[in-house]
Amino acid sequence: MIEKLYKLKKNQTDQKLIQKATLEQEVDKIDSEVVFTQHKIDTATVDRFGAISDFLILAMHKDTMRLHIQKLLNRKNSLLSQIANLVNEIVELQKESEQFKYILDEEKKEKFKKILAAEEEAASEYVQSKYIRG
Known part of the structure; x- marks a missing residue:
């Protein structure tokens, strides 16, 4: 049961890491x-016979690109807060996973001790039976 919980926590941690990536x-x-759009803002000029032939249109175009950058930055901040939340969840899952791992290790140690005790008892019984027969 503990092993299943441990594997579950490991899988959940892996999924959260994938989400974070x-x-x-x-x-x-x-x-x-953002860098590309900022470059476009910096290099946009008035063309005599092009689509942007008036300074007013150029200003509107640049304002639209600045608004686009602002929306991108808002989205980025939202994503960064989601990443921070994911990092906290990952840390909690790793803590739980380590706890289950510790419990599993302790159970393995107990099983090993029981096996050693049984072998020691069998060996001492063998020696006693040999001594009695002897």
Whole structure:
């Protein structure tokens, strides 16, 4: 029973670690998109015959990109808080897993002690029977 609980906690920990890695990957994607959008803001200019031929349109375009960056940063902060919560859950699961592991190790030690005691008793009975026959 303890072994099943231990394996369950290990599996839950592994799942949480996978979730954390996925969220961190999403944060990295957001960071790269923020850098890309900021670069677009910095390099956007007025083209004489292009889509952006007026400074007012350019300003609106840049404001839209800044708003997009703000939304990305809000999403990133949300993901970072989820990651922090996951880290806390992972720590708790690892603690529980270690407790079950300790219990399993103690049970193994007890079984080993019982086996040694039984072998010692069998050996002493053999010696006694040999002494009695002797």
